[in-house]
Structures are given as structure tokens and as C-alpha cells.
Amino acid sequence: MKKIGFSGTLDPITNGHMWVIGEARSIADEVVVFLSENSTKQPKFSAEERRAIVLESCRERGWDDVQVQIVKSDYTARVARKHGAEYLIRGIRTTADFDYENLIQQTNVEVIGGAKTIFVMPPRDLGSVSSSFVKALEGPVGWNWTMKKFVPGPAYRAWILSWLRKEWDGLWQRCAADAARQAHIDQWFELLTGVAAYGGANRHYHNLDHLVHGLAEIRAWNANVQPARADADAVRAAFWFHDAVYEHEAGSTVSNEEASAQLWLGSGLAGDAAMADTVALLIRATDHFQGASISHPLKDTMLSADLAILGQDDEVYRSYARGIRAEYAHVEEDHYRSQRGQVLAYLRGKAETGSLFGDAYFAEQYSEQAIANMNGELAWLQG
Structure with missing residues (x-):
């Protein structure tokens, strides 16, 4: 034919x-x-x-x-x-x-x-x-990983970028949007979703999937807990920026999280000084080196949304674990297993004492599954 x-x-x-x-x-x-x-x-x-x-x-x-x-x-x-x-x-x-x-x-x-x-x-x-079947998947926590099974890569990427665009625009809709302001908002969306940030080729976990998942978690938290609009927006903005900088530079004196906080502060996106400071604080709360010293009512929510991946179903968790290993491909295998094992043992200990997810909404949903997931990865690391 x-x-x-x-x-x-x-x-x-x-x-x-x-x-x-x-x-x-x-x-x-x-x-x-x-x-x-x-x-x-x-x-x-x-x-x-x-x-x-x-x-x-x-x-x-x-x-x-x-x-x-x-x-x-x-x-x-x-x-x-x-x-x-x-x-x-x-x-x-x-x-x-x-x-x-x-x-x-x-x-x-x-x-x-x-x-x-x-x-x-x-x-x-x-x-x-079918297309109708795939469309119906959008929305709930984890929808992106489910959709990824049913569409080719370019269609998946286009779909999540469209979803992220709506989330991004919704975050700034309270701001006066003259042409210059809108162009500025557009530029930052392109930067954050582009190859220099979450869309980068070496982002095997801290990537667009991670961004979609975290924002979906925050959306669900917002719907169930119903915080003040300003609080929800602050957590959203912090999640957009918290892993914007993710590099492995030997000898660097500035952590990725601090560099991300500085990126946020220099963006000029905040509507007022209070929001700028709150979002920077929440980004810094995800930093292992300075997070413990930070106190803020939204800190537990931010950290819980970031760690929610630990409590996902087995298939998603295994994909996450593979992604983390790929991001640390520069680390020799035995050293990686040792360091990763220490991190997981620490996090599992917190989960077992009920302190891994400081926000009660996340703790109720994910604590038990997080322990099971980390036990499984630890067994593999030690095998």
C-alpha cells in the first residue's frame, strides 16, 4: 500500500x-x-x-x-x-x-x-x-506519574507545562498585571521550567515531575486545611523556587537552598516585603544546614510537601529512588550507598517517632507508607 x-x-x-x-x-x-x-x-x-x-x-x-x-x-x-x-x-x-x-x-x-x-x-x-481517559487523570496528587504511563514523552511534557502555567499564573493573579509586569512573570516561568532549572537534562528527580507533585500536594493541603490565601501562596512560591538551583560544586560555600532563596529575593516577584521574606525563609527551611534554626508557622507544611514523595506508592517511590541515584551519578557506588543509607536511617527514625511530617495533614496520609518505602530501599542499599 x-x-x-x-x-x-x-x-x-x-x-x-x-x-x-x-x-x-x-x-x-x-x-x-x-x-x-x-x-x-x-x-x-x-x-x-x-x-x-x-x-x-x-x-x-x-x-x-x-x-x-x-x-x-x-x-x-x-x-x-x-x-x-x-x-x-x-x-x-x-x-x-x-x-x-x-x-x-x-x-x-x-x-x-x-x-x-x-x-x-x-x-x-x-x-x-484514549485522549478522554488521559484528560480525566489530571488534578489529584500523583496524576502526573499516572499520565506519564499513557502518553509519549513530548505530549506528557506539553501537558504538565500547561498545568504548571495555570498554577504559576494563579499565584500572581492578585498582582497588578500591566504589560511589563506580565512579561516579567512570563520570563520567570520560562526560566524556572527551562533547562537552567527544573527542565534541565541532569534533573533526574528535582525536575518538572517533582515540581508538579509538590504543587499538587500543596493544592490538596489547601483544599483540606483551608489556610489563609497569603499562607497558601507563600508555600506555593517557596516550592517553585526551593530547588531552582541544584548543582554539585565542590568547595561551594553557598548551599543550593540558599542560592535558590537569593534567586527568589532577586526575582522581584513578591507583592510586598513580608511575602518576600516569608518565602525566602521557607526555602531556607529545606536546607539541612540552616533549616533547624528557622522557626515559622508554615515551615512544617513546606517540609512535609517536599518530603511527601517518601510516602507515595511503591512504584512511584522506586522511580524517585532511581532518580536520586542518577542525580548523584558522580558519587562512587559504595560511598553513595553509605551516605544514602545514613540519610534514610535518619528520616526513617523521624517517621517512626511521628516527626517526619510536622504537618498533621501529611503525617496522617504518608507516615506509614514512608516507613515501608524507606525500609525497602535500606534493605537494597545494604544488600
Whole structure:
């Protein structure tokens, strides 16, 4: 077969869609993805953004030959036929899918003279994956790790950046937003999510995933504890900046946390001096060397949100542990096991005495699982 088309809104493209595109490549010389721009839908991403995500997702798998064509105000099957694709390929997961797709195929061929349809059935692990399913995952604590299982990397990154953007803009919506101020806010978002900070290639744990998780934890804490708006905003701002600087410089006299606090103070983002000082204090509270001497009503909340990763389910915790090891790849294995073991033993001791999570909201949810997780990693480190 010379050319075959695959159509959809693809908001976002999923691993199920990618599987269908892979099947198309195996039976045709050319594959064109026909991306629908439907005015009746309100997708998260524009058609051009979705096109870029699809192309990047294909390139990531070495599929440089896949083309993407945006369809505007026309039937996809008719556009496919115009572009020389006599067949569209569609994935069907259930008998209900077949009944629906078969009706669409009959309309495409008999009514509008469009391309015919070839049906393929995805493997069982992709059978329930749809864009609607993936969209529904967003929100609760840990949603990002769940979503990551079902979409290609470029789609995942675009989705969490969109979520982070909403969180970021919501933090500053109380501020007077003239054009210059908004541009300043935009610049700091790009900096914090870019390669110089959480988006950096060497950020294997203290990265965008960590940022999403912590902010989701703070969002849940805010919904359940209902603190004052200023308090919640201070914790959010501190979490955005607390790992903004994360380097391993031998002989450095300034800790990463202090450098991050200074970065915050120099950002000019705070609405007033009180917020600037509070956020800097909360960032410094995460510093092993100066945290113990810091006293603030929000300190326990900040530290608990940062340590909440210790109480996640086993799969997420193991991914976290691998990420930490990768960030310390410069440390020799035996030395790493020794140092990491000491840190975990200390944290486990605090968990066993009920003092790991100083905020009661986090302690109730995560203490027991944190102990089990750390016991498991300690056993591996000592094995």
C-alpha cells in the first residue's frame, strides 16, 4: 500500500494512537496523520501545537517519515482521498467502537466519497487508553506519574507545562498585571521550567515531575486545611523556587537552598516585603544546614510537601529512588550507598517517632507508607 492516513483530534496523542501509527507504517510506504481542527471542540492545545507534539513524538521513535496535515472545515476522509490516501486506519477497542467506526466508514465512503477504513485492534494494555481517559487523570496528587504511563514523552511534557502555567499564573493573579509586569512573570516561568532549572537534562528527580507533585500536594493541603490565601501562596512560591538551583560544586560555600532563596529575593516577584521574606525563609527551611534554626508557622507544611514523595506508592517511590541515584551519578557506588543509607536511617527514625511530617495533614496520609518505602530501599542499599 502506498499511502495510509490516520485521523483524530489527538488532544493529547496517546500511546494507543502511537501504536496505530506504528501499525500504519508497517503496511504502507507513507503515513499521514490528519489532525482535526474542530470548531465545536475546545482542545487544550491549538492545532499547530498538536501538530508539533505529534511530529516530535514520532521523531522520538525514529519515525521521521510520518507527515502531519491539519484538516480545517472539511471531512477528514475526503481530505485524505484528496491527498492520495485511499485508506484511513483506525484502532478499535470494543464492539461499541466497531459499531460506531463502521457507521462512520459507511458515511465516509458512500456519502462523501472519502477514504475507506482499515480497523486494527491494539494490545490489551492499550485497549482503554484514549485522549478522554488521559484528560480525566489530571488534578489529584500523583496524576502526573499516572499520565506519564499513557502518553509519549513530548505530549506528557506539553501537558504538565500547561498545568504548571495555570498554577504559576494563579499565584500572581492578585498582582497588578500591566504589560511589563506580565512579561516579567512570563520570563520567570520560562526560566524556572527551562533547562537552567527544573527542565534541565541532569534533573533526574528535582525536575518538572517533582515540581508538579509538590504543587499538587500543596493544592490538596489547601483544599483540606483551608489556610489563609497569603499562607497558601507563600508555600506555593517557596516550592517553585526551593530547588531552582541544584548543582554539585565542590568547595561551594553557598548551599543550593540558599542560592535558590537569593534567586527568589532577586526575582522581584513578591507583592510586598513580608511575602518576600516569608518565602525566602521557607526555602531556607529545606536546607539541612540552616533549616533547624528557622522557626515559622508554615515551615512544617513546606517540609512535609517536599518530603511527601517518601510516602507515595511503591512504584512511584522506586522511580524517585532511581532518580536520586542518577542525580548523584558522580558519587562512587559504595560511598553513595553509605551516605544514602545514613540519610534514610535518619528520616526513617523521624517517621517512626511521628516527626517526619510536622504537618498533621501529611503525617496522617504518608507516615506509614514512608516507613515501608524507606525500609525497602535500606534493605537494597545494604544488600
